[in-house]
Amino acid sequence: MTIKSPLPIEEVLDTLLKTEYIQKYLMHLDSCDPETRAHSVRVAQLATDMGIEEGLDYRALKTLCLAALLHDIGKVDVDQELLHAPRKLTQEEKKVVDRHTIHGARKIQGRRFKKVREIVRRHHDYQKGKKVTSEMREKGSIAHLTEIVAAADVFDALCSVRPYKEALAKREVAHIMVSEFTGSSTLILLALKRY
Ligand SMILES: [Fe+2]
Ligand SMILES: [Fe+2]
Numbered sequence: 562m563t564i565k566s567p568l569p570i571e572e573v574l575d576t577l578l579k580t581e582y583i584q585k586y587l588m589h590l591d592s593c594d595p596e597t598r599a600h601s602v603r604v605a606q607l608a609t610d611m612g613i614e615e616g617l618d619y620r621a622l623k624t625l626c627l628a629a630l631l632h633d634i635g636k637v638d639v640d641q642e643l644l645h646a647p648r649k650l651t652q653e654e655k656k657v658v659d660r661h662t663i664h665g666a667r668k669i670q671g672r673r674f675k676k677v678r679e680i681v682r683r684h685h686d687y688q689k690g691k692k693v694t695s696e697m698r699e700k701g702s703i704a705h706l707t708e709i710v711a712a713a714d715v716f717d718a719l720c721s722v723r724p725y726k727e728a729l730a731k732r733e734v735a736h737i738m739v740s741e742f743t744g745s746s747t748l749i750l751l752a753l754k755r756y
Pocket of ligand 2: 600604633
């Protein structure tokens with residue numbers, strides 16, 4: 562799968578990847594979990610690209626890209642054996658892994674990262690079974706940016722090889738996104754366009 566980008570997104574992503582504190586976070590993630598690091602960069606690339614199509618301004622794009630880069634940072638605090646178990650997890654185990662959203666939000670400190678922290682905390686809220694569904698949201702708001710990160714995250718997870726699954730074909734990805742992702746269908750279409 563290659564991401565087809567209608568506009569250059571390197572300007573946003575490259576700047577952030579060269580920032581010292583981002584490098585520190587990503588190096589830490591890489592040392593614990595290189596697979597999640599690679600996933601985080603792909604999600605950032607895709608989310609930023611979708612954000613451009615959603616008409617976000619540069620400031621919102623930077624927040625979006627940063628949140629996407631850091632969305633799974635809390636996985637460093639999850640038992641790595643559980644995280645990479647080559648099988649489907651039980652409901653209890655899944656709850657333990659899902660706590661990476663809380664661990665991640667806790668790691669991101671400082672008032673200027675308030676939005677990023679909130680997006681990291683909420684990035685799994687658009688999964689079936691969670692209470693949140695697509696909200697009436699303002700362009701560039703936390704809810705809007707969270708929904709974009711969530712769509713890019715699910716899309717990349719479905720398109721990637723994981724210890725317990727192969728990468729899925731576009732048809733299957735579309736089917737699962739429609740039935741499991743409770744966010745906006747426009748975002749599903751934006752993600753699928755890039756398959
Ligand atoms: Fe996650
Ligand atoms: Fe993720």
